Structure formats: structure tokens, C-alpha cells
């Protein structure tokens with residue numbers, strides 16, 4: 001089969017469509033972030049929480065920041081998005097806050113609100129970048145700040161907001177969108193500076209290309225995307241002039257076979273499009289199909305992205321503007337409010353798909369579902385659909401009640417007089433004394449099941465482990481068992497674990513060796 005591994009530098013990834021709503025206080029952190037761990041567990045994918053810092057194409061390995069061993073691949077897809085390109089402006093790294101990663105930005109934003117409310121002092125916030133993201137962000141921050149100030153009985157106008165952009169605002173949308181937003185900014189008292197980019201950032205102020213200086217106590221950087229430096233420094237991939245990965249319409253690198261890229265980090269040379277989530281999302285299904293085709297050695301298929309896209313751009317409060325090609329409407333007022341409610345519904349539905357994972361099976365035939373779930377039988381399939389994802393926070397341990405029931409069923413558990421603290425007095429570790437004049441021999445064995453009968457497998461595993469002791473001329477006194485059983489209904493997990501441990505105990509008992517403790521978990525296989 002194929003092992004899919006996701007390497008991600010964050011395990012809670014934001015849904016950008018809802019980020020302005022998070023900043024405005026309409027949504028919580030959880031409502032706007034996808035938890036990758038249960039998602040990957042559901043798809044039976046391995047997750048590595050680390051940061052990719054390079055690709056060794058010759059040896060087909062992904063290099064990781066933490067220094068742990070690199071990860072082997074046959075086919076890889078690089079989907080790392082953008083990095084804020086503040087670095088090219090003098091002082092921006094030191095004196096501005098990039099909007100991505102959102103965790104860092106949000107913490108700064110919350111701290112700013114607390115500071116303003118605690119001290120009640122006037123302050124000026126500048127957002128640099130007049131695309132949809134920057135515009136939404138400026139309006140959302142203003143909306144939230146005013147609400148928090150009002151709650152604290154402070155002047156709602158204490159904090160002033162300014163949007164600064166190199167060209168005109170909303171450059172990738174119709175002219176009418178710009179006009180509507182200029183009206184919204186004017187109505188909300190947000191200053192807009194167009195056609196005057198930031199040349200230098202200093203402590204407390206920004207110097208623009210025209211030479212104009214603007215006071216700024218907090219500057220948020222939300223400009224055109226830049227690409228990660230490691231792509232240039234540490235991969236052999238051909239990049240475009242901005243450092244993004246050049247790909248064919250198949251989403252495969254133009255220079256390296258079996259390396260794919262999608263989303264903001266990719267530049268489909270034949271179909272250039274703005275960096276936007278709507279395009280990234282649409283590339284998902286063709287990417288998945290071509291990854292499969294590459295693995296099966298089949299011909300790849302071209303993908304042509306849509307040329308116009310629907311944008312629902314929010315105005316901070318609960319209203320929005322619809323932008324589609326040359327058409328736009330909405331803004332402040334009843335139509336805009338209706339559009340916001342529509343967007344809210346779409347966004348919540350989208351996020352529900354990632355939280356309510358069994359629903360992802362909806363409409364699928366059973367034989368299309370995970371082979372592992374199917375192998376566990378129709379009862380498990382039903383349970384998987386009915387219950388939320390199993391908890392992975394505790395390392396997918398077998399539940400305590402299941403374990404204690406299994407232990408009860410195993411009684412009498414084999415013992416040995418040298419075990420001071422064992423399974424009969426459960427603690428974090430076992431205590432075993434070594435008789436005077438003797439030494440302690442330790443060994444560990446672990447392997448996958450090659451038989452279907454868990455009882456036989458338990459016996460084989462115990463004999464195999466004891467064999468190493470006997471080979472050393474040692475008398476086995478105590479054993480720790482590490483047992484992994486396939487995911488399933490509690491009853492099935494319990495039965496499999498019981499059968500396997502019963503087999504092991506039968507061998508240990510005969511050898512006079514205590515079962516002193518161990519660890520059990522649920523996994524993909526026995």
C-alpha cells in the first residue's frame with residue numbers, strides 16, 4: 001500500500017476565509033482552525049510535526065528543521081503557502097508584525113487590545129497591503145477594537161486605523177469593489193493611503209516612498225506574498241522570478257519528476273492566477289489524482305483553473321461585498337448583511353466537514369471507505385460514522401476501563417517474588433529487585449502480527465522475547481508488554497487485547513515470569 005505522511009509546522013491550521021471574523025471577534029480560535037491530527041488519523045495518514053527545510057532530490061528525502069532523520073518519499077507535494085515578504089523593506093522585520101503565521105499575529109493583536117484598554121491611551125495602527133486580506137483585516141481590527149473599548153467604557157475612537165498600499169486597493173478585483181471599499185473605509189473613519197508604498201519602517205513610524213512619514217504604534221504587514229527562502233537555498237527545483245515553484249498544468253514541477261506543488265507556493269506557468277485560497281482549494285482534487293497516477297506510473301492529467309472566482313469580502317462588522325469578475329454588490333446595509341450571513345453559512349459548513357469527520361463518508365459506498373475500517377466490520381463502520389474521532393491526545397492509548405476489564409479477565413496474572421511493585425499495585429513503573437550476586441539482563445522485542453489469531457500471536461511474541469533471555473542463560477523474572485491493537489469498537493479492542501495478552505500470559509506463567517506492566521495502544525494493525 002501507500003503510506004501518506006503529512007509534514008506540518010503547525011497542527012492547527014487556519015481557514016483564512018474566517019480569519020477576519022476571528023480578528024473581529026465573530027468566531028473563536030477553534031471555529032477557525034482545522035485540527036490536522038484527527039483529520040490525518042481519519043485518513044490513516046502519518047503526521048510529522050516539523051518544518052521542511054529542504055529537499056534532497058537525489059536520495060528522495062525531505063529534510064527537517066528539528067534535525068530528526070529526514071523523511072523518505074517516492075512522490076512529494078510541496079504545499080507550504082507563502083511567507084510574508086516584509087524582509088525586502090528596511091526595518092520591516094524589526095518594526096512590523098506579519099499577518100502569517102496567524103498565531104503570532106493574533107497574540108500580538110490580543111496584547112495590543114489589552115494594553116490599550118488597560119492604559120486608555122490613544123494609538124495608531126497601520127495595515128500595510130491593500131489586497132482583500134489587508135482591507136478585511138483593517139476593518140475587522142477596527143470593529144473589534146471599538147467594541148472592546150465600548151465594553152470598557154472608553155472612547156471608541158481611541159485607536160485610529162490606516163491602510164497603506166503601494167498601488168490601489170483591491171487590485172485583483174473589479175473597479176467597483178475598490179469604490180465600494182473606499183466608501184466603507186470613509187464611513188468607518190479608516191484612512192486609506194494609495195499609490196505610496198512603505199519604504200522604511202522605524203520605531204513608531206513608517207516612511208513612505210513619497211517621503212511622507214506616518215505615525216504607527218503597531219504595523220501589520222499584509223502585502224503581496226513572498227516565497228520561503230529554503231526553496232531557493234535548499235532544493236534543486238526551478239522557481240519563478242519571485243521564488244515560487246514553477247509547475248506544469250499537472251501541478252508537477254517543471255524541472256523535477258514526482259515533485260508536485262499546489263496552492264500559493266505554486267506558479268502554474270501556463271495558467272497564472274492570483275494567490276488565493278479559492279484556487280488552492282480547487283487544486284486539491286486534481287493534485288490527489290495526479291499523485292495517485294504518479295505512484296501507479298500512469299500519465300498525468302492537466303488541470304485548468306477557473307478564470308473568475310467568487311469573492312465574499314467582509315467589512316469588519318457583519319456585512320460583506322460580493323465580487324465576481326466584473327460584477328460586485330453589497331457593502332454596508334441590508335444586502336451586505338445578507339451576504340455576510342450567506343458567507344457565514346458557507347464557512348461554517350466548510351469547517352464542519354473537518355470537525356465532523358464521519359460525515360465525510362456521506363454519499364460514499366462502503367467499498368470506497370478506508371480498508372482498515374472495512375476490515376474491522378460493519379459494526380465498526382457504523383460506530384465510526386456515529387461517533388466523533390477517537391481521542392489522540394493521550395497517544396491513542398487503549399481506554400482505562402477497557403484495560404482494567406482485560407486485566408481482570410487475565411487473572412491470575414503471572415507473578416514472580418522478585419517483583420516488588422507490579423501489576424497488582426499499578427504505578428508509573430514496575431520495581432524489580434535483583435537477587436544478591438546476580439546481574440540483570442534486559443531485552444526488548446517488537447514485531448507486527450503475521451497471524452490472524454491474537455492468542456497465538458501473543459504466545460509467539462512471548463516465546464520470542466523469552467528466547468532472548470534463555471539464549472543469554474538467564475531466568476526470566478519480569479516482562480513488560482507493549483501491545484498494539486487495531487482501532488475498533490471498545491468491545492472488539494477489549495477482545496483482541498484480551499486474546500493476545502492471554503496467549504502471552506500462558507507462556508509467561510509457564511516460565512515463572514511475572515507480567516509486571518506495559519503499555520497498550522490502538523493502531524492501524526496488530
Ligand SMILES: Cc1cc2nc3c(=O)[nH]c(=O)nc-3n(C[C@H](O)[C@H](O)[C@H](O)COP(=O)(O)OP(=O)(O)OC[C@H]3O[C@@H](n4cnc5c(N)ncnc54)[C@H](O)[C@@H]3O)c2cc1C
Pocket residue numbers: 007008009010013014016017018019020050051052053079080081082099100132133134136137228262263264265275276277278279280312
Ligand atoms: C487575512 C487573510 C484573509 C484571506 N482570506 C481569503 C479568502 O477569503 N478567500 C481566499 O480565497 N483567500 C483568502 N486568503 C488567501 C489564502 O489564505 C491563501 O491563498 C491560502 O491559504 C493558500 O493556501 P495554501 O494551502 O497554499 O497555503 P496555506 O494556507 O498558507 O497553508 C500552508 C501550510 O503549510 C505550513 N507550512 C509552511 N511552511 C512549512 C514548512 N516549511 N514545513 C511544514 N509546513 C509548512 C503552514 O503552517 C500552513 O499550515 C486570505 C489571506 C489572508 C492573509
